[in-house]
Amino acid sequence: MDVTDEDQIVRVVSHLQAEKIGKLHLVINCVGILHQGKVQPEKSLRDINSDNLLHYFQVNSIASLFLAKHLLPLLRHQERSIFAVLSAKVGSIGDNALGGWYGYRASKAALNMFMKNVALEYQRKAPENIVVLLHPGTTATNLSQPFQKNVPAEKLFSVERTVDQLLKVIENLQLEDSGQFFSWDGTRLPW
Numbered sequence: 001m002d003v004t005d006e007d008q009i010v011r012v013v014s015h016l017q018a019e020k021i022g023k024l025h026l027v028i029n030c031v032g033i034l035h036q037g038k039v040q041p042e043k044s045l046r047d048i049n050s051d052n053l054l055h056y057f058q059v060n061s062i063a064s065l066f067l068a069k070h071l072l073p074l075l076r077h078q079e080r081s082i083f084a085v086l087s088a089k090v091g092s093i094g095d096n097a098l099g100g101w102y103g104y105r106a107s108k109a110a111l112n113m114f115m116k117n118v119a120l121e122y123q124r125k126a127p128e129n130i131v132v133l134l135h136p137g138t139t140a141t142n143l144s145q146p147f148q149k150n151v152p153a154e155k156l157f158s159v160e161r162t163v164d165q166l167l168k169v170i171e172n173l174q175l176e177d178s179g180q181f182f183s184w185d186g187t188r189l190p191w
C-alpha cells in the first residue's frame with residue numbers, strides 16, 4: 001500500500017479483520033525516503049522547495065500517524081505488542097552538527113514528536129503496547145546508496161546485520177521504553 005494514502009491503510013486493516021486477524025504483536029514501519037525522483041536532499045537553502053518538503057513530511061512523518069490511528073484496534077490487547085518505526089539519527093536536533101538535508105532531518109524530527117505523542121496516547125488505550133523509534137545505522141540500501149562512498153566499510157551495515165540488530169533491540173524493550181528513540185546498539189539517542 002501507499003502509506004501516504006489513508007484510504008489504502010483503512011482497506012488493509014479491514015482486510016486483516018475480514019481474515020479474522022484480530023491481534024497484531026509486532027508492527028515495524030520501514031518506509032522512508034531520502035531521495036526519490038526530483039526529491040533530493042537539500043545541500044543548502046538554495047535547494048528549498050515547498051513540494052519536496054511536503055513530500056518528505058507526508059512519507060516520513062504523517063504516514064506513521066495514519067498507521068498508529070488505524071492499527072490501534074489490532075494492537076490493543078492483553079499481550080505484549082510493539083509498534084516500531086524507523087527514524088534516523090540525523091533527525092535528532094541535539095545531534096545535528098552538520099546541517100543540510102532540511103526536509104529529511106525535519107521530517108524525521110517531526111516523526112519523533114508524532115510517535116512520542118502516539119506512545120502517550122497508546123499508554124492509556126493499549127497499555128501492553130510499546131511504541132519506539134529506531135535508528136538502523138547506515139545500511140547498504142537504495143536509500144543510502146548515493147552517500148556510501150564516504151562511509152568506512154565497518155560502519156556500513158548489511159541489511160541482514162541491521163535486521164538482526166534491530167530485532168535484538170526490540171526483543172529487549174520494556175514497557176517503560178515506550179516513546180523512546182533507540183540506536184541500533186540499544187543506546188538512547190538525544191531528541
Ligand SMILES: NC(=O)c1ccc[n+]([C@@H]2O[C@H](COP(=O)([O-])OP(=O)(O)OC[C@H]3O[C@@H](n4cnc5c(N)ncnc54)[C@H](OP(=O)(O)O)[C@@H]3O)[C@@H](O)[C@H]2O)c1
Binds near residue numbers: 004032033137142
Ligand atoms: N539505509 C540507511 O542507511 C538508513 C539510515 C537511517 C535511517 N534509515 C531509515 O530506515 C528506513 C528504511 O530505509 P531503507 O534504507 O530500507 O530505504 P529503502 O531501501 O529505500 O526502502 C524504503 C522503502 O520505503 C518504500 N516506500 C517509499 N515511499 C512509500 C510509500 N509512500 N508507501 C509505501 N512504501 C513506500 C519503498 O518502496 P519502493 O521501493 O516501492 O519505492 C522502499 O521499499 C527509512 O525510514 C529510512 O529513513 C535508513
